[in-house]
Amino acid sequence: MNARRWGALTRRELLKLLRNPAAIVTSLMLPILYLVLFGQGFNFTSSLSYLPPNERTAALNALLLGAPNYFSYFAAGMVGFVGVTATLFVGANVIFDKLFGTLKRTAASPATATDIFGARLVAGSLQPVGLAFLVLGLAILLGHVGLSGLQPSIGVTVVGAVEIVLSILLLSLMFASLFLALGFTIDQPQTYFALVNAINLPVLLTSAALYPWGAMPTWLQNVASYNPVTLTVEVIRINLFGGTFYPQPALVYLGGLIAWAVAMFAIATLLVRRALAPKV
Amino acid sequence: MTDTIIAEGLTRVFNGTVRAVDGISFSVHDGEVFGFLGPNGAGKTTTLSMLTAVLGLTAGRATVDGLDVREHPHDLKQRIGLVFQESTADQDLTGRENLVLAAALFGVPLRDTPKRVDDLLGRLALADSADRLVKTYSGGMRRRLELAVGIIHSPHVLFLDEPTLGLDPQGRAGFWKIIGELRKDTGMTVFLTTHYLDEADGMCDRIAIIDHGKIVATGTPSELKDRLGGDVVTVRPLGGDRAALETALKALPGVTSVSPQDGTFRVKCPSGETLIPRIVGAATNLGISLGGVSLRRPSLDEVFLEFTGREFREDEGPTATDRAVFMSRFQDARRGRR
Numbered sequence: 001m002n003a004r005r006w007g008a009l010t011r012r013e014l015l016k017l018l019r020n021p022a023a024i025v026t027s028l029m030l031p032i033l034y035l036v037l038f039g040q041g042f043n044f045t046s047s048l049s050y051l052p053p054n055e056r057t058a059a060l061n062a063l064l065l066g067a068p069n070y071f072s073y074f075a076a077g078m079v080g081f082v083g084v085t086a087t088l089f090v091g092a093n094v095i096f097d098k099l100f101g102t103l104k105r106t107a108a109s110p111a112t113a114t115d116i117f118g119a120r121l122v123a124g125s126l127q128p129v130g131l132a133f134l135v136l137g138l139a140i141l142l143g144h145v146g147l148s149g150l151q152p153s154i155g156v157t158v159v160g161a162v163e164i165v166l167s168i169l170l171l172s173l174m175f176a177s178l179f180l181a182l183g184f185t186i187d188q189p190q191t192y193f194a195l196v197n198a199i200n201l202p203v204l205l206t207s208a209a210l211y212p213w214g215a216m217p218t219w220l221q222n223v224a225s226y227n228p229v230t231l232t233v234e235v236i237r238i239n240l241f242g243g244t245f246y247p248q249p250a251l252v253y254l255g256g257l258i259a260w261a262v263a264m265f266a267i268a269t270l271l272v273r274r275a276l277a278p279k280v
Numbered sequence: 281m282t283d284t285i286i287a288e289g290l291t292r293v294f295n296g297t298v299r300a301v302d303g304i305s306f307s308v309h310d311g312e313v314f315g316f317l318g319p320n321g322a323g324k325t326t327t328l329s330m331l332t333a334v335l336g337l338t339a340g341r342a343t344v345d346g347l348d349v350r351e352h353p354h355d356l357k358q359r360i361g362l363v364f365q366e367s368t369a370d371q372d373l374t375g376r377e378n379l380v381l382a383a384a385l386f387g388v389p390l391r392d393t394p395k396r397v398d399d400l401l402g403r404l405a406l407a408d409s410a411d412r413l414v415k416t417y418s419g420g421m422r423r424r425l426e427l428a429v430g431i432i433h434s435p436h437v438l439f440l441d442e443p444t445l446g447l448d449p450q451g452r453a454g455f456w457k458i459i460g461e462l463r464k465d466t467g468m469t470v471f472l473t474t475h476y477l478d479e480a481d482g483m484c485d486r487i488a489i490i491d492h493g494k495i496v497a498t499g500t501p502s503e504l505k506d507r508l509g510g511d512v513v514t515v516r517p518l519g520g521d522r523a524a525l526e527t528a529l530k531a532l533p534g535v536t537s538v539s540p541q542d543g544t545f546r547v548k549c550p551s552g553e554t555l556i557p558r559i560v561g562a563a564t565n566l567g568i569s570l571g572g573v574s575l576r577r578p579s580l581d582e583v584f585l586e587f588t589g590r591e592f593r594e595d596e597g598p599t600a601t602d603r604a605v606f607m608s609r610f611q612d613a614r615r616g617r618r
Contacts (some may be wrong), residue, residue, distance in 0.1 A: 008384030016372045105368035105429070108334055109385040110358045249344075278353060280338035 001114045009111065016093070017127060018192060020238055024131065027086040031078040031135050035142065038210075040080070043148045045069040063214035065245040067237060071148035075139035077209030080232035082132040084203060086194055087105065090124035091183030094150035095192055112199050113276040117269065124176035125169060125228030127270050132168045152240040160239035163250050169237035170257040171228055177268035179260070184275040228260045283307040285314070285331060285438055286467040290341035292326050297600055300326045302493035308486075313370040313463065313470040315484030317477070317580065324473035325365070328441050331471065332362050335413040345437050358387060361468075363434035365442035367422040368429075375425050378414060379432055386433035404458060411455040420451040427455070431462065438462075439470045444479065452476075470508065477580040485579050487580070489587055496587040505578035508586055510537045511552030512576045515545045515559055519566035541589070552576075556605040 017023065024067070049058050067073035097103040106116055136150070141151015156164075179196065186192045186274075202211065206220070207229035218226065224230045231253045238250045281602065285308035292301040300404060301323040307429040309312040311424055315428040316324045329335035331342055342349045347356045349534040365598035369378045401407045404424040409417065414425065427520060440459075456479070463470060476478050480487050481501045489496045497504055517525055522540070529538045534555055536548045549555045563570050576582055 004384050004387075004390070008381050010371065012370065012377075012381055015377065016370070019372055031456035086333045100371060101364065101366050104334075106362065106385065108332060108357060108362050108364075109382070111385050112354070112389065149427055278333055278336045 013123030063212040067231035075150040091179035094183030128172040179269035291339035312485040318490040361430040363430040516571040
């Protein structure tokens with residue numbers, strides 16, 4: 001990898017991103033809609049108020065693993081899910097660069113596949129971290145405008161903040177690798193978006209981002225335990241609501257995310273190198 | 281004279297059956313403008329893509345600037361400039377940002393980059409629009425920017441793939457003026473593909489005519505025209521004894537050859553103007569009416585006709601290669617792969 005080429009290509013990606021606010025808004029649209037509609041409408045914890053306080057707390061802990069209410073639990077899930085929604089466009093951009101000839105120019109230059117892939121990966125992974133904090137801020141702000149809002153139960157430490165950032169970064173790296181691999185391999189935008197939709201929703205629905213953990217059937221808990229979105233939101237929830245009800249410390253979940261990210265990066269590297277090699 | 285580009289038995293087969301480039305060999309001398317002339321689908325861009333390490337070779341060997349294209353694709357890309365037929369600049373960046381990016385990709389020293397970028401923007405008349413997004417550029421401006429990107433690193437060899445496609449005559453003239461100046465200043469070798477006969481005639485030191493993946497003639501424009509043996513008179517009889525007419529035409533003084541073609545006779549001679557009255561006279565003597573007699577001076581159009589047996593048309597329908605490549609891409613797209 002050549003640092004100057006890699007840096008120039010990363011700068012290009014970031015410049016394009018800044019000049020395309022529509023992509024940022026679209027990336028945020030799904031998590032925001034979930035927060036202001038689904039999260040508000042489904043905030044069922046007030047319906048448990050008939051229970052005596054100690055039974056209510058026990059029920060909430062069993063369902064939400066230490067989160068004070070469903071919205072807070074759910075909002076933490078949406079913060080993590082941004083790592084998926086905000087990386088969707090990295091692959092689409094590759095396809096559009098193919099259609100407009102820009103990728104042809106870059107591939108005909110001395111830039112290596114590693115330079116080209118690495119630059120897009122870095123730019124595509126950094127963006128979701130910023131956006132996740134926007135969603136986090138919005139989730140907290142909602143509580144100050146008469147709606148349900150995110151209420152952290154514990155003070156977030158510096159280490160906790162770093163763990164949150166790392167978890168989102170790793171999830172973004174994983175999904176940016178996946179979507180880049182698709183983008184470099186597929187030529188048609190329609191095919192790409194159909195595949196992305198086929199990945200996006202099942203990933204969300206088999207994770208613990210939406211469902212109260214204690215209400216999930218065991219088989220779904222088992223599936224969700226290995227879902228990278230679950231691993232991310234567990235790191236976020238442990239650092240916002242405490243880790244008492246989690247079987248593992250946040251570092252273990254981070255380890256799982258690293259394994260996912262490395263595996264997906266390796267697969268994507270192979271596919272991208274193959275796609276950018278001179279056609280034999 | 282050293283050869284900057286050497287191709288030996290260069291072959292590219294698509295889908296295992298379509299020979300887009302079929303064992304061609306040629307060399308390009310250092311500092312010359314070498315034109316690859318042929319109709320759409322003849323194999324021009326495929327050849328250029330192999331020489332620039334964009335496309336792999338099915339068979340054969342090629343060296344560019346001393347580097348084997350198969351063994352040293354990375355070093356090769358560093359040394360050559362490439363101007364595609366379509367605009368490949370990033371439309372969401374400004375002209376200047378595109379050039380700065382290209383400078384980084386091609387390894388122009390960081391300290392030299394601002395001056396080099398400014399020089400090129402000025403030279404290619406893009407200075408006033410340097411900080412505008414490329415999506416606002418006209419077709420001519422995009423072509424000039426494409427050229428600037430291609431030569432940002434002062435390459436020793438410049439490949440131009442149909443560089444003036446879609447430009448108006450004024451834009452084409454302006455483009456070639458810039459190439460001429462660059463060549464004068466730097467002495468770079470230029471490999472050009474075109475299907476504009478006038479461009480090949482006016483700009484190239486030597487030309488290879490390619491048709492159906494094979495080179496059918498190579499030489500300077502003058503040499504190729506000289507091979508025609510002078511003027512060509514096309515005679516269109518409206519019936520009668522064609523064999524007798526052919527014999528009579530061959531017997532006329534000054535006629536060097538007569539070849540039947542698509543219901544006409546192509547008669548070569550040193551001076552067509554003086555021959556025409558004799559041709560009309562010979563036909564009249566045989567009682568044959570003529571539908572037309574036309575005179576063509578030696579031109580690359582005639583050269584193309586001479587070597588390929590058909591008229592050069594700038595916009596022919598899809599060839600077998602075009603169709604095979606299209607179907608391959610269509611099938612790949614359906615399978616969701618590149």
